[in-house]
Amino acid sequence: MGALPAAAVRSEVGVPATDREITFTVDGTVTYGTLHIPVHRRGRQMPAVLLLPGSGPTDRNGDQPPAPTPHTLAKLAEALGRDGAVSMRFDKYGTGRTGLGAYAGNPETIDYPAFVRQADAAYRLLADQPEVDRRAVRLIGHSEGALTALQVAVTAESRAAGVGLLQPLAQRFLDVLARQLHDQLAAAVAAGQMSRQEQRTIGRAVDRAVADLRAHRPPDTTGMPPALAALFQALGGPNRRYVETIDALDPASVALRLPPRTPALLTCGTADQQIPCHTTTRLATALERAHTRGPGRIVLFDVAHDLTDPANPEVLAPATLDALHRFARHGTR
Template identity: 50%
Template structure:
């Protein structure tokens, strides 16, 4: 894999002012967002390094932020219709503790192209891109190479584990926020089953029809995994559309590559002593708390350290208080507290 990193300043950077600082107090460097670009598999990706205010010459803990599934850009958005700003808000929360961060436009989002691919990249390609981003973060002059962190949301939590497995210079910490914790299509199976159950409870769907569709979803997944033709014609239109989108020519290769990964198996290879955080929201219907134990057991078996599991009462998959509009730009206070607890060993008091 070819890898190159180029930084382009978009704001104040450490310079001559630091050299002129008083002997007893290094100059204060104001917070800045810096545009960066890097290359993975011949495709240039673009991102933002957020550097909080700090004293000149001080090295900072540095976190790579990895978004969830779909066409999600560096800010955690899928414009124009979905803009919760999940990653940009996480960058701000980390900055409050003096932790710098890098977030980037993954393939097909923001300024980053598809690299000439006619369909979605597979999981290995997305992971190589994230590994290149990790190397770019490590190369930033303000970054402390002994305090590199990876923070992943949803599918990004699985990719954080894959990055940890792939890199030589291991992260000191992994924050897995509402992470994908089981095989992709097992997750899709229970997510669709849950949606059907909720429709029955709300009186919008007959129970017998829901049972038939559950069986149909399980059968379609088994056929896809076995390489057989998949027939969704007898399913509810909304259910059929969800499966057809995943199993069609654009996404099938990615879905197969993701579904081949069992997250707890990857977690078993995390280095002993790695500080880990795993969150689950009690109102998260995508990754409910009941599915987390195998991942937690794998991390415990790897002899990782805390804070470990943080259950977030009343919080949904987007780290919102339940009932918040999906694209509301907010991170729930409980999620922020969990993140602050995770970075406590690397916290630096706000520069003043």
């Protein structure tokens, strides 16, 4: 994928930029999405990017209810469009117009591979669009979506022209969750909201519950505050199948299976409290060992998990945009 200079995009005449509603069916469920076509010369085929959302009920725009924020994927689509790239984003299972679809009657049966199949179908559909150069289709995943991007890039029949991992889930799912909870406990102690003894008691309960989930046992929530106990009960209850299947994957091990010379980008933000940069080191090393091409890991200074500068959260941070441009300059395969 090669980025066009902004002046060149503005000088294009012919077809104006547009958003097109798009649908596809996987496992008996209709998925709804948005195909963003930038301004372009009629008949010209363009590079394209499939955008994949983070964890939880995150919709095609990168938002979670009840507030329609932070628009992470919508902002990425806009930025990519300014550089002359088509993009596609969709409402994954449990979000937006897609909802649970065929899983509505038995939501506990949905697993992580279902989300990968959904993303793989979207990737193939994007490559088949008449405005798209099928040799220049990339995947960009944000947070948990980065693992999905890796999975699709590893198994796609039509080789991806690149994979971007933005503030990625870089460790096993439950390891990330446990670390986040331990960090929150430490912050509560620092703020005088909890004693160190309470921190140790709750911390041991978190580790015990994680071990229970990995041993396929109902998590023991003894010693946890009610809200934390409810979280683990949900993880071991209606979400058990999803949790077990995504936690079984080590992102670094998945990255080692990427085709050699795949252009790869990994970003981490120094203001990101959810995915600190030090947690991405094994994944960055795995990308090197897989003999991927650059730009590799880029540290985004003063950038938060949603890819913005906390001082100006309405737009993507300049460092984020610069990383995307560097990724784009590593051309097609």
